[in-house]
Amino acid sequence: MDRYQRKGPTMKTPAYPATLGIMLLSLTLPATFLLTTLLTTTDAHSATWRETxxxxxxxxxxETRADMPANATSNAFNEQEDAFIASGCTERIYVCPHSKAELAYANLMSIKMMNAGATGSFLPFVCEGGLQTDQPTQ
Structure with a gap:
């Protein structure tokens, strides 16, 4: 008799349930770990990006104010901007430009910050009732 031939019928028990269970476990554990790590890292990254x-x-x-005349912006404008920074740049504090110089400053800061990767929604330059400058802007 050939060594590869066996006597009588043999029944093999399929190993699918055990193999499938091991495969699923090997896939779900790393996925769970990865998801947990990503969520934790995202929160930490967001806080760091806000600080940055x-x-x-x-x-x-x-840098911008160093190139401006000393009284180019009003006390109210300066106080609003100081409050925004004091909040860690997280509070929605309206810094409303009323003069041409304040509007030019707000526009320049907006461009600089957007070039640095910040979105427009980060910036504090908003007027509650819309832009209302004391002087014509053109």
């Missing part, structure tokens, strides 16, 4: 944007905002502000 605020630091960028302060640096750009200092």
């Amino acid at each position: 944007k605020c630091t960028l905002y302060q640096d750009n502000r200092d």
Whole structure:
């Protein structure tokens, strides 16, 4: 008798349920770990990105204001912007430009921050009732 031939019928029990269970477990555990890691990392990254944007905002502000005349912006405008920075750039504080110089400053800061990767929604330059400058803007 050939060594590959067997006597009588043999019944093999399929190993599918055990194999399938092991395969599913091997796929779900790493996926669960990855998802947990991504969610945790995303929250940490978001906090870090918010802090980075605020630091960028302060640096750009200092640089831009160094090139401006001392009284180019009003006390109210300065106080609103200071409050925004003091909040860690997280509070929705309206910094409303009323003069041509304030509007030019807000536009320049917007461009600088957007070039740095911040979205327009990060910026504080908003007027509650819409833009209402004291002087014509053109």
